[in-house]
Amino acid sequence: MLKYIVKxxxxxxxxxxxxxxxxxxxxxxxxxxxxxxxxxxSAQARANLDAKYGLDKPLFQRYLTYMNDAxxxxxxxxxxxxxxSVISIxxxxxxxxxxxxxxxxxxxxxxxxxxxxxxxxxRGKALDNVIIVLATCxxxxxxxxxxxxxxxxxxxxxxxLPTYGLSSWKHYIMPVISIxxxxxxxxxxxMRSSMLDVLGxxxxxxxxxxxxxxxxxxxxxxxxxxxxxxVTYVGPMLAYTITGSMIVEKIFTIPGLGSEFxxxxxxxxxxxxxxxxxxxxxxxxxxxxxxxxxxTIIDPRIKLK
Amino acid sequence: xxEYLVNIENExxxxxxxxxxxxxxxxVSIHVGEGEVLGIVGESGSGKSVTAYxxxxxxxxxxxxxxxxxxxxxxxxxxxxxxxxxxMRGNEVSIIFQDPMTSLNPVYTIGNQIREVILLHTxxxxxxxxxxxIELLTLVGINEPKKRLKQYPxxxxxxxxxxxxxxxxLACEPKLLIADEPTTALDVTIQxxxxxxxxxxxxxxxxxxIMITHDLGIVASTxxxxxxxxxxxxxxxxxTDDIFYNPRHEYTKGLIRSIxxxxxxxxxxxxxxxxxxxxxxxxxxxCKFASxxxxxxxxxxxxxxxxxxxxxxxxxxxxxxxxAEMEEASPQSSGKEQAGSPAEPEQDPQIAEGGAxxx
Numbered sequence: 182m183l184k185y186i187v188k189x190x191x192x193x194x195x196x197x198x199x200x201x202x203x204x205x206x207x208x209x210x211x212x213x214x215x216x217x218x219x220x221x222x223s224a225q226a227r228a229n230l231d232a233k234y235g236l237d238k239p240l241f242q243r244y245l246t247y248m249n250d251a252x253x254x255x256x257x258x259x260x261x262x263x264x265x266s267v268i269s270i271x272x273x274x275x276x277x278x279x280x281x282x283x284x285x286x287x288x289x290x291x292x293x294x295x296x297x298x299x300x301x302x303x304r305g306k307a308l309d310n311v312i313i314v315l316a317t318c319x320x321x322x323x324x325x326x327x328x329x330x331x332x333x334x335x336x337x338x339x340x341x342l343p344t345y346g347l348s349s350w351k352h353y354i355m356p357v358i359s360i361x362x363x364x365x366x367x368x369x370x371x372m373r374s375s376m377l378d379v380l381g382x383x384x385x386x387x388x389x390x391x392x393x394x395x396x397x398x399x400x401x402x403x404x405x406x407x408x409x410x411x412v413t414y415v416g417p418m419l420a421y422t423i424t425g426s427m428i429v430e431k432i433f434t435i436p437g438l439g440s441e442f443x444x445x446x447x448x449x450x451x452x453x454x455x456x457x458x459x460x461x462x463x464x465x466x467x468x469x470x471x472x473x474x475x476x477t478i479i480d481p482r483i484k485l486k
Numbered sequence: 487x488x489e490y491l492v493n494i495e496n497e498x499x500x501x502x503x504x505x506x507x508x509x510x511x512x513x514v515s516i517h518v519g520e521g522e523v524l525g526i527v528g529e530s531g532s533g534k535s536v537t538a539y540x541x542x543x544x545x546x547x548x549x550x551x552x553x554x555x556x557x558x559x560x561x562x563x564x565x566x567x568x569x570x571x572x573x574m575r576g577n578e579v580s581i582i583f584q585d586p587m588t589s590l591n592p593v594y595t596i597g598n599q600i601r602e603v604i605l606l607h608t609x610x611x612x613x614x615x616x617x618x619x620i621e622l623l624t625l626v627g628i629n630e631p632k633k634r635l636k637q638y639p640x641x642x643x644x645x646x647x648x649x650x651x652x653x654x655x656l657a658c659e660p661k662l663l664i665a666d667e668p669t670t671a672l673d674v675t676i677q678x679x680x681x682x683x684x685x686x687x688x689x690x691x692x693x694x695x696i697m698i699t700h701d702l703g704i705v706a707s708t709x710x711x712x713x714x715x716x717x718x719x720x721x722x723x724x725x726t727d728d729i730f731y732n733p734r735h736e737y738t739k740g741l742i743r744s745i746x747x748x749x750x751x752x753x754x755x756x757x758x759x760x761x762x763x764x765x766x767x768x769x770x771x772x773c774k775f776a777s778x779x780x781x782x783x784x785x786x787x788x789x790x791x792x793x794x795x796x797x798x799x800x801x802x803x804x805x806x807x808x809x810a811e812m813e814e815a816s817p818q819s820s821g822k823e824q825a826g827s828p829a830e831p832e833q834d835p836q837i838a839e840g841g842a843x844x845x
Contacts, residue, residue, distance in 0.1 A: 391575065
């Protein structure tokens with residue numbers, strides 16, 4: 182087990198290195214640069230800026246410099262947000278996104294798993310159909326539509342909930358719901374299909390033949406077997422969700438990390454692009470290792486080697 | 487009717503599928519005395535398992551009991567609530583399934599799955615349940631029971647898992663054990679071991695067994711009575727000797743002919759029963775076996791044959807026998823023969839005795 186984790190972490194480092202390299206060259210392949218859009222800057226000033234941030238040097242040399250600095254923990258400063266280091270951007274904005282996203286993941290699990298089970302147990306009946314239709318809607322309706330509808334009706338028309346910022350628990354409700362809709366719907370569908378599969382297994386018949394009540398056979402015997410596909414999905418989903426969603430953050434004016442991903446790419450803020458990408462890649466590989474460990478806890482047949 | 491442990495009277499059960507009603511059981515009557523072994527043989531879809539499952543209230547959706555009475559150990563199954571039924575399952579009646587590879591939950595240890603049923607039906611503490619589990623594994627011939635209890639199903643072989651299933655089934659000393667093709671998924675040497683074990687435990691614990699199988703070899707070696715089922719009916723019922731030495735239904739005869747013989751020469755071909763099983767959605771009007779029967783008569787295609795009773799136990803449902811009966815007997819008595827059903831109460835003690843004598 183420990184050997185496996187060490188092995189996986191080494192692979193993780195290689196993955197992160199590959200992601201960083203790829204991102205570095207891809208982002209430099211895109212036309213434009215951090216200081217080219219601003220018309221007011223004279224040619225001399227731009228040349229000075231490029232020289233200050235080392236952008237005048239050959240690409241490969243810049244790559245080596247960046248990687249060397251990054252290995253030493255220096256992710257340098259943002260090119261556009263003057264005076265802010267990339268690390269400080271991530272450390273101040275990530276917790277905000279993580280809080281909102283984490284709550285959304287929790288909510289989607291709390292609602293999605295039972296809803297999927299209920300649908301499976303009532304297969305073919307009216308309740309099942311209602312849940313399937315709702316789940317399909319949840320998957321089909323884009324996040325910005327949900328945000329806008331919530332904002333318009335609950336925020337503006339009814340004035341039940343505040344529409345921007347994160348200053349009280351009430352502020353969290355609408356963004357969390359907006360983010361949670363899609364994963365909830367997805368988990369419901371996953372849970373339903375895997376539960377249906379499990380309910381048809383021979384060991385469920387054995388459980389009934391033992392005289393166990395439906396709830397015991399469901400919670401003890403079915404759930405643990407049926408939850409594995411959900412774990413597979415929730416892992417990467419967690420990484421994406423806690424790093425924030427640009428759309429939700431823009432609509433509800435939340436100072437999270439999600440908008441950084443998009444704005445840095447649009448602004449060619451090279452250092453922030455690199456920093457956020459490496460951060461997401463790191464989270465992703467860690468979450469995947471975690472998912473593998475969770476597998477072995479749930480299903481003893483899965484052995485890590 | 488209380489002399490019998492299991493008393494199924496004229497059970498009719500259908501599956502209501504979107505395509506229509508599938509009549510899985512059309513008036514099946516089965517009686518098993520305490521400590522008796524009854525074999526139910528027949529091909530896939532003949533209703534063997536459905537009969538047994540309904541006795542435990544385990545009929546799968548969309549199946550529904552539509553007629554008849556089921557009694558077990560003094561309970562009237564028809565009128566039991568799900569809660570009462572749960573108390574009975576795994577306690578008074580247990581079942582062993584066909585495939586031991588999939589019948590145990592892969593994510594729990596053997597010990598957990600054995601203790602579960604003990605804790606559910608008895609007042610034993612966890613520690614006592616553990617001791618009982620060790621005792622049970624020893625009983626079913628598993629060595630190092632303490633170590634095994636901590637293992638997961640995938641760490642055991644098929645034969646071992648079936649022994650574990652038997653241990654679970656026997657945990658509360660049931661009065662009846664239903665064995666639903668208990669050895670079909672096992673290889674031949676293990677089959678013999680498992681059957682031997684079941685018979686040994688039957689004698690030790692005095693339980694009755696309903697052995698569901700399509701292997702005539704198994705019923706021959708283990709059962710006292712045999713019910714041959716075809717398309718939801720018991721087409722012939724009798725002692726093992728009756729069925730093997732004096733089969734009266736063409737289907738039974740066909741089954742026995744199809745057994746490979748030890749004394750056959752190298753080039754003897756096996757004799758199959760021609761044709762395919764009936765379409766249960768649109769069953770034929772008369773005898774369901776008529777389309778495959780070599781000796782089919784006109785009447786077989788239009789009317790269901792009545793029961794022909796040969797002695798207190800042995801009976802069949804076949805027009806051929808009816809014809810023979812009618813030719814032999816005088817017109818007055820043939821009517822009486824037709825009416826005679828195996829479930830006549832006054833015959834009960836004799837059947838019970840017959841079963842004991844057979845052992």
